[in-house]
Amino acid sequence: xxxxxTCDAASLYWQVGLRxxxxxxxxxxxxxxxxxxxxxxxxxxAYVFVALFSGHADVGGYDLSDTLTYTFVSQGIIxxxxxxxxxxIALGVRSGAVVTDFSRPIDYQFYWxxxxxxxxxxxxxxxxxxxxxxxxxxFHLRFPQHPWTWLAFALSVELGVCVSFALRFMVNLxxxxxxxxxxxxxxxxxxxxxxxxxxxxxxxxxxxxxxxSEMLPFAAMLATPVNVFLEKxxxxxxxxxLAFQAGWAVVLLLxxxxxxxxxxxxxxxxxx
Amino acid sequence: xxxxxxxxxxxMAARMRAQLQYRVSFVLQLVGSFSLSxxxxxxxxxxxxxxxxxxxxxxxxxxxLYGTSYMAFQLSDIAVGQLDQLPVLIQSGDFDMxxxxxxxxxxxxxxxxxxxxxxxxxxxxxxxxxxxLARTDIHWTAGRVLVLTLMPVWSIPIFASVxxxxxxxxxxxxxxxxxxNLVTHGGQLLTQYPLQVFGAWIQxxxxxxxxxxxxxxxxxxxxxxxxxPLGAPEFVRFAxxxxxxxxxxxxxxxxxxxxxxxxxxxS
Numbered sequence: 090x091x092x093x094x095t096c097d098a099a100s101l102y103w104q105v106g107l108r109x110x111x112x113x114x115x116x117x118x119x120x121x122x123x124x125x126x127x128x129x130x131x132x133x134x135a136y137v138f139v140a141l142f143s144g145h146a147d148v149g150g151y152d153l154s155d156t157l158t159y160t161f162v163s164q165g166i167i168x169x170x171x172x173x174x175x176x177x178i179a180l181g182v183r184s185g186a187v188v189t190d191f192s193r194p195i196d197y198q199f200y201w202x203x204x205x206x207x208x209x210x211x212x213x214x215x216x217x218x219x220x221x222x223x224x225x226x227x228f229h230l231r232f233p234q235h236p237w238t239w240l241a242f243a244l245s246v247e248l249g250v251c252v253s254f255a256l257r258f259m260v261n262l263x264x265x266x267x268x269x270x271x272x273x274x275x276x277x278x279x280x281x282x283x284x285x286x287x288x289x290x291x292x293x294x295x296x297x298x299x300x301x302s303e304m305l306p307f308a309a310m311l312a313t314p315v316n317v318f319l320e321k322x323x324x325x326x327x328x329x330x331l332a333f334q335a336g337w338a339v340v341l342l343l344x345x346x347x348x349x350x351x352x353x354x355x356x357x358x359x360x361x
Numbered sequence: 362x363x364x365x366x367x368x369x370x371x372x373m374a375a376r377m378r379a380q381l382q383y384r385v386s387f388v389l390q391l392v393g394s395f396s397l398s399x400x401x402x403x404x405x406x407x408x409x410x411x412x413x414x415x416x417x418x419x420x421x422x423x424x425x426l427y428g429t430s431y432m433a434f435q436l437s438d439i440a441v442g443q444l445d446q447l448p449v450l451i452q453s454g455d456f457d458m459x460x461x462x463x464x465x466x467x468x469x470x471x472x473x474x475x476x477x478x479x480x481x482x483x484x485x486x487x488x489x490x491x492x493x494l495a496r497t498d499i500h501w502t503a504g505r506v507l508v509l510t511l512m513p514v515w516s517i518p519i520f521a522s523v524x525x526x527x528x529x530x531x532x533x534x535x536x537x538x539x540x541x542n543l544v545t546h547g548g549q550l551l552t553q554y555p556l557q558v559f560g561a562w563i564q565x566x567x568x569x570x571x572x573x574x575x576x577x578x579x580x581x582x583x584x585x586x587x588x589x590p591l592g593a594p595e596f597v598r599f600a601x602x603x604x605x606x607x608x609x610x611x612x613x614x615x616x617x618x619x620x621x622x623x624x625x626x627x628s
Contacts, residue, residue: 122539129543133550133559140416140558141408148411272389279396288404295410 101195102203109207120215123168128220131164135228149292149299155319158231159290161224162315165217166246167287169209170253170310177201178261179270191353198346202254209250213243231319238320241327245314248334252309255341256281262345265352286312306337368464369472376475387478394481398435401553402427402489418555421496422585428490429577430552433516434545435483441521443473444528448538451531454626466620467525497585505584508599515605516576522605522612523548523571529619548573557590564591572608575601 113120135157142153151159178201181187190197224230233239260277264270282288284307291302291312302308313330316322322330380387405427409420418426447470450456459469499505527541548571556564556578567573582589583598 119539125540126543129547130550132563133547136559136563137408137415137554140554141411143416144412267386268383269386269389272386272391272393275390275393275397279393279400282397283400283403288400289407293407293411295407 102199105195105200105203106207106210109204110211111207112204113208113211114215123216124219127164127167127216128223131161131220131224132227134160134164135224149290149294150321151290151292154229154231156290157224157228158319159315161221161228161230162318163287163311164224165220166213166249166311166314168216169213169246170249170285171205171209171212171257175257176261176270176274178258179264179274182261182264188356191356198258198342198349201258202251202342205254206247206250209247213246233318233320235320235323238318241331242314242318245317245331245334248331248338249310249314251338252306252334252341253281255338255345256306256310258345259341259348262348262352265355281307281310284308285310286315290315306341309334309337365464365468369468372472373475376472377477380475380477390478391481391484394478395485396481398431398482398485401431401550402485405553416555416558417590418587419497421493422581422587423554424489424493425497425585426555426577426581427553428486428488428493429512429516429581430549431486432483432490433513433576434520434549434552435479435486436513437517437520437524439476439479439483440517441471441524442476442479443471444524445538445542446470446473447528448531451623452626456623457625460620460623467616470528499584500586505586508580509584511602512577512580515580515601518605518609519572519576519601520545520548522608523573525612526615529615532619532623544571548576552576552578568593572604575604 138156138160139153141148142156146152148156178187181190190200193200221230225232233242256277260270260274263273267273284291284302284305286292286302286308291299291308293299294302303312313334317327317330402424405420405423408415409423413419415423447456450459450470456466459466462469524545527544528538530541531538548567551559551563551567552573556567556574564574579589579593579598580601581587589597
């Protein structure tokens with residue numbers, strides 16, 4: 090690809106991403122309702138952890154402040170990561186709209202990824218910051234010591250979004266083979282609710298479960314960004330953490346492309 | 362009343378048959394509902410991997426709260442969870458149609474669907490409850506057996522009434538529903554744990570304002586023979602049926618008030 094073509098493509102995806110951002114920015118009331126929900130659930134979980142720490146100073150290398158910070162940061166970024174309920178592609182497969190999308194002169198997977206990244210930036214800012222601020226007013230939360238941690242955190246969240254998107258893309262594509270994608274979708278949601286460290290930090294998992302969970306791609310979705318925020322990994326460890334996320338993102342996006350190729354061969358367009 | 366019941370059974374049977382048409386999809390949805398709800402108990406298990414008692418409650422005792430809460434909530438959800446669709450009905454104008462039919466509006470809304478897949482989450486709660494019975498050494502008396510067997514009689518109406526009151530807000534502000542939904546879904550999380558875990562303002566809220574503490578917390582103190590660290594008087598443990606009756610009456614009034622103030626979107 091020439092420099093000019095690369096530049097054009099980049100600008101196209103930038104525009105798609107911008108549309109993704111604006112699309113969600115339209116629904117202010119929904120954003121407000123979501124913020125209230127995440128904040129209240131943050132409080133309920135925080136109280137359970139306060140009770141857990143009444144007999145401990147340290148659980149899995151976290152103190153109470155770490156854990157409460159983990160709770161509110163994960164409630165804040167959950168919408169950016171978008172663990173639940175994204176079925177746009179699957180619905181397109183059902184309605185047949187997917188065929189129109191396939192015929193567009195733009196890469197199908199990258200189109201949705203760009204849109205999803207744009208969306209995630211909106212959700213990171215407007216769904217992420219308010220629950221954390223309210224949590225910080227009520228509990229002692231930990232703020233990053235180094236200014237560049239904020240940057241590393243933002244990057245880590247977006248890498249987490251890439252991993253999450255790659256997985257959601259595959260679950261959505263399963264609609265090409267399955268009559269009903271919702272069952273498989275819900276089972277996958279259960280897997281990533283627990284193994285991403287959203288329900289409870291992976292560091293609290295006992296023994297081998299923790300070791301294995303830390304290597305799975307689900308950890309790259311949520312646990313890694315939150316640990317970056319907590320400055321659990323610095324210097325080379327931080328680079329390794331980001332590389333872990335990027336590695337899974339690339340692998341899963343590639344698997345998604347293979348699935349897409351198989352799905353494209355399967356498409357039978359109903360006339361009409 | 363008998364007529365209404367027979368209509369209810371008819372509609373629900375039809376909705377159930379529809380869902381059972383696609384066996385594989387249905388089984389996958391059941392498994393999905395079971396596994397997603399199980400992540401809540403996985404959290405409890407991870408917590409108890411680090412300590413023997415949470416706020417003075419053993420794993421078996423917390424499982425007792427968890428199981429009773431889950432089963433009641435899922436059955437309420439199956440019964441009235443369709444109320445979550447009310448804002449959609451109002452926005453689309455379809456609620457007008459509900460009002461001209463010769464059946465109660467609430468009855469029609471709750472019979473919009475019958476989410477059979479939620480029996481997956483219910484089964485998960487039942488399994489945890491069985492574990493609770495195996496792990497706790499309850500000193501069974503006639504009174505305790507009676508309270509335990511009667512628990513669904515008040516716990517389901519309490520959850521359902523809260524749902525109805527929350528849904529009624531949709532007649533005034535379509536978006537308020539999502540915030541009020543918090544009380545139902547947040548209530549499910551809250552009632553899984555001993556009440557003393559939560560902050561004082563939450564305790565007061567669920568005892569005096571949205572009386573979710575009467576779903577299972579106070580009755581469980583009696584069944585498990587535990588002292589109440591909140592220092593509530595003894596009779597509170599048996600107050601749940603009264604709370605449920607009052608709540609059902611209040612919720613019914615509020616719903617009727619909401620329906621009377623309904624203004625169509627005109628579309």
